[in-house]
Amino acid sequence: MAKSPKINTNLDDYNEDEFYKAIKLMKSQLTTNIGDFTGIPTAMTVFGPLIVTFDDKRTGPASPTKAAETAAARTAVQTVVSSNGGWLNTFCAGDLVKLKKTGYPLAKEAEAQGKLDATVLKLSASSMAGSIEFLISHIPGKGIKYGIMYALVANPEVNPAKWTFYYAAQRDGVITGLDSKKDYKMVSFGMGTDKDITYSDPVIISPQ
16 A cells, blocks of 8 residues: 655755755745645744855855854754654645645655665864764665764774764764773764665774
């Protein structure tokens, strides 16, 4: 039996350009059709400025804090996308006509992906003490989440599965709370429908 249609409320696997286009469409469609969605948790007058802030941060001049500020602005937008989207899914109750008026992408049923390819992890020291900026290469496909495993180089454990886990809400961002001036070993990986994980080649870096 086919499942009732729903909208996708998690845009973590969208790159910055895709994310911006998607949220602009949501804002436009919901503003136009707001009379159909009385009671939506976050008004467009609040959502709109968050979108502007995200775009300003991502397109602004390079700076030591740009990656962290862009990631924070994106998280603020995604929080609204998730809360409004969850409400809309309940409110629309599978009504495809209403769902299409939201501007959200329709959710697709998860498909078995098989074992995912290895990612490539790029790291750089952030100007913030105890922080590392990261970029994880893209794996084609929908519904793929990304993670990073890390440990001090001094840790003799060689199995990345036993290191500390960091969930990457998007493929680029900043890991904070690390020990300054100490060498860390890090690997990235994609998370799909297969439990067998392929880690990237390890990268060693020391935060400031």
